[in-house]
Amino acid sequence: MSTTLISYEELKQKVDSLPRKHLAVLPTGLQALPRLAAAARIGELLVKRDDLTGIALGGNKSRLMEFILGDAIAKGCDVFIAGGGGEQSNHAVQCVAAANRVGLETIIVLQRRPDARTNGNALLHEVVGGKTLWIDSDPLLQDRTSAGKSMQTEAERLMALGRHPYVLESSLHALSVVAYVNATIELFGQLTDPQTKPTRIYVTSEGAVLGGLLLGSQLLGLPWELIGLDWRPTQSDTRDRLHGVISAAATVLGVANPVEIDDIEIHPAGGPAYGVGRPESWTAISTAARLEGLLLDPVYTAKGYAGMIEDLKYRPPSPDERIIFIHTGGIAALFAYEAELRRNVIAPPVSQ
Numbered sequence: 500m501s502t503t504l505i506s507y508e509e510l511k512q513k514v515d516s517l518p519r520k521h522l523a524v525l526p527t528g529l530q531a532l533p534r535l536a537a538a539a540r541i542g543e544l545l546v547k548r549d550d551l552t553g554i555a556l557g558g559n560k561s562r563l564m565e566f567i568l569g570d571a572i573a574k575g576c577d578v579f580i581a582g583g584g585g586e587q588s589n590h591a592v593q594c595v596a597a598a599n600r601v602g603l604e605t606i607i608v609l610q611r612r613p614d615a616r617t618n619g620n621a622l623l624h625e626v627v628g629g630k631t632l633w634i635d636s637d638p639l640l641q642d643r644t645s646a647g648k649s650m651q652t653e654a655e656r657l658m659a660l661g662r663h664p665y666v667l668e669s670s671l672h673a674l675s676v677v678a679y680v681n682a683t684i685e686l687f688g689q690l691t692d693p694q695t696k697p698t699r700i701y702v703t704s705e706g707a708v709l710g711g712l713l714l715g716s717q718l719l720g721l722p723w724e725l726i727g728l729d730w731r732p733t734q735s736d737t738r739d740r741l742h743g744v745i746s747a748a749a750t751v752l753g754v755a756n757p758v759e760i761d762d763i764e765i766h767p768a769g770g771p772a773y774g775v776g777r778p779e780s781w782t783a784i785s786t787a788a789r790l791e792g793l794l795l796d797p798v799y800t801a802k803g804y805a806g807m808i809e810d811l812k813y814r815p816p817s818p819d820e821r822i823i824f825i826h827t828g829g830i831a832a833l834f835a836y837e838a839e840l841r842r843n844v845i846a847p848p849v850s851q
């Protein structure tokens with residue numbers, strides 16, 4: 500769809516009217532990486548540097564925190580309960596680090612995994628502080644039901660003590676989608692030359708990031724194709740759940756939701772399981788680092804980048820097309836994958 504449903508100014512005004520704590524370094528850069536473009540055989544590749552958002556080691560979740568914590572503070576909450584992932588959760592580190600900036604106490608629920616790593620985000624999480632509640636749950640991190648229940652139980656315990664908890668059960672939340680509507684407004688403002696609008700935007704996301712970009716792009720009538728690359732095997736109800744949250748975000752913004760379920764395009768890039776790389780994702784890490792000094796992480800962005808390369812091979816764009824990859828961060832996990840990086844990137848197997 501390329502009909503403008505709402506003007507740039509009107510959408511910006513709607514987003515700006517919501518409670519928000521300005522915490523991230525925005526706008527993030529939009530960087531041309533010609534050596535990677537040449538390697539991918541495309542005319543132009545721009546990388547939106549949402550890995551450099553200025554909270555802890557940065558990443559997509561910084562944008563979410565601005566709206567979530569703004570909401571928590573507007574509601575008079577005095578403790579922030581969040582998390583849900585495993586020990587390598589970027590989200591958990593961002594939740595604590597951002598809450599530290601506004602002086603809000605945090606309680607993070609994390610799922611214990613048998614193969615938990617102690618470096619990377621696990622280490623950063625201890626550095627940024629906050630209280631952690633470990634639960635035994637789904638080691639593949641596909642099911643977050645018990646994490647959500649634990650957060651609610653903790654909230655009830657605190658309320659009985661007279662506290663005012665704010666619970667963020669999952670980053671798949673209407674305000675997270677709003678945060679990426681805001682990122683779409685930002686990106687649109689950075690693309691000043693209408694002749695050079697990108698034709699495709701790729702992002703490692705099956706959730707709020709993709710949802711916000713879709714909603715923002717459709718509201719503004721931006722004609723590019725948005726492709727989400729998953730970071731774990733996609734569940735059958737992923738698109739339905741995302742569609743529901745996009746509708747909730749549209750309600751928050753006071754607009755009708757133009758996004759149809761069939762507009763949600765998610766390509767399989769997640770490999771065998773959460774956190775498990777595949778040959779193409781290790782190649783992505785090596786190529787990006789060695790051609791442009793761009794760091795991708797093994798859990799999310801390397802998988803997404805590899806998925807983009809596969810799609811570009813399968814559906815090559817014409818030579819004058821401009822492609823954007825949104826870098827969502829996750830860099831801390833690099834340090835938790837030393838053994839795999841040594842095996843697959845630093846000294847990859849000698850080809851026969």
Ligand SMILES: Cc1ncc(COP(=O)(O)O)c(C=O)c1O
Binds near residue numbers: 703704829
């Ligand atoms: C670095 C990074 N990239 C991408 C994602 C995926 O985002 P979404 O929740 O939109 O699927 C996450 C989510 O945790 C992340 O930490």
